[in-house]
Amino acid sequence: MTSEYKLRPFDPCPVPKIGVMDSAESGKSVMRLNINAKYLFVDDKGGIVHEYYVPSNPDIHNVGGYVGKVAMFRDPAMREHFEREGITRESFNSPKFPILRTRSPQIDLLVYQYILYMRAELKVERFSLFDHGCSVGEHHDLLDMMLRAGSGGTLNAESVLDYRGLDKSAILLAIAKMMHENVDPDHFELLLLEGTEFDERNTTDLSLSIGVVNHVHNPMKALEKILTMTRRATFLALWVTSEDEGFWAVNHVGNPSYFFSIKDLAGLANARPDGRFLVADFILESDSTQPNSYIGIGSDRIASMGSYHFIYTTLADPPYSDNQLAL
């Protein structure tokens, strides 16, 4: 059998040191973009030999990762792993389940630890949880798995959580509904809304937002609303800049995405003075799995960007050893 082709991967658009959107002026200009997704094959002169277009809608791309996560979080082998190894940072770093090492599960572990603490210390049996940007409800599944494994099957997400998920994607919510048809609707609610448009008068014990606050219409307002409506603890992955001022970038979908400054966070903490930001983790954008996520941003500016895993809590003595963010 003779090979037709010898293929090697390439980056068709390496990140420049200075991006076209990096200057202060460019942040005020408007650029019309065409975005598509495809397989691209080029010859040694850069000529296009073949293209194969695929859906470019990010909601559809997200379906793969999130439904795939649900499949992993419902795997009996994962439950056995938790029952054998415990539900700890160590068991989450096991090479057997690489998914547990990733951002969202690490934050779900914090939520789980908080729930256990509140149940044991404050004798609270049931919690409301607001999942801001819930996609297909995969956080519900991992929390369900941890609660079942950690309790010998006496607890589950339905018995402990009143879950309220919000997402602006009708596709993801339709799938979330179909994936959770077995869950009592009294304890599993889904809201189709833009991420700033929820009603903060519907208070919640716990809230969760993994990177979603950054790309809603009004990030400062959305984060303030989440902190205000949450009685006990907010769990956040938040993209930030070390620059003095926060700034807007354009993400790979063509949507605006805001990078918070420390000054922004200090202002928000003032709006809710009975709590504080604890830092669970920090990941430099250049170390993330998708550093090319922002259009027109050069490597110099990417070096100033990163994401915090925060817990904003009103508890005086939370069940973590994490440090308070100096604001």
Place this chain on the structure above:
Amino acid sequence: MPKDLSWCVGKFAYPHGSDKPINFMELKDFMLDDAFDFSHLFLVRTMRRSVIAEEFSDEGLKSFIERDDASELASAGAKLLKQIADRSGKRPVVSEVYPGVGVTYEYMKLMWERDGREPFTYHGIGESAYGRKFITVQAVDQDWRDFSYAEVDTISIHNIEEMSERSDLLIINLNRHFRSEAAATIDAGACLAVMKSSVLVSVRVSESDEEVIRTTIKGIERRLPALSQIIESFLATGAPWRFKYLPGFDEGFMLPGANERAGILLAYVAPGQVEVAGFSETVKFSN
């Protein structure tokens, strides 16, 4: 000498009117095949529950679905199964080799339910990479609980024979396997000798005189049997095979190769005079 090519898959952002991208973000594996297959499956499931699946009205997904033969295969499968079930009067059993996450199965459920029938029993057999995914998305479908998935990475003729024995209809979805990155594959012709039940096959073919090798966009080299030869081998069994050929169907999934066209051949055989519209005793093509 093999031709050297550079390749990538991802999302490109171009300033309007320019062909020079200002951003490229690689799409990971799970944002590709799994994403499209799950979306396709849930689109069909939504169609089962409402007349219009507005949530999934996406042009890119629609274009992708047009390049997937799942609905064609399921349509033929459902029509065959109805005739088989009507004759036997029993709850039918369907098996599918290489079902992926179960898109063909989902279409068959849709067509079965629209006919007001009770669920059939279903067994899938295929790559272990799909096992958990298949089970997870099928287990939440309340009314269709009688299913299984056997994880077998290298399917043997013996597996095919066993599946055939336990089924009223065996679907061999070689096109689904062709699209995957799995290495081993069974040969459609070699399966013929062990068939015990009605069979429906989907296989990529070449219109050349001989088998050809083509490279898929995944960089996997696949053998494409010659259309004329595979039809000959089907008919040599003496069974009343029926064929439907889809010339040029999703040909872009393969890198440019030989001059001969390629396509997808659907073929079935069933006891008695079972006829499915669109299928015929022979295939005409331009070779």
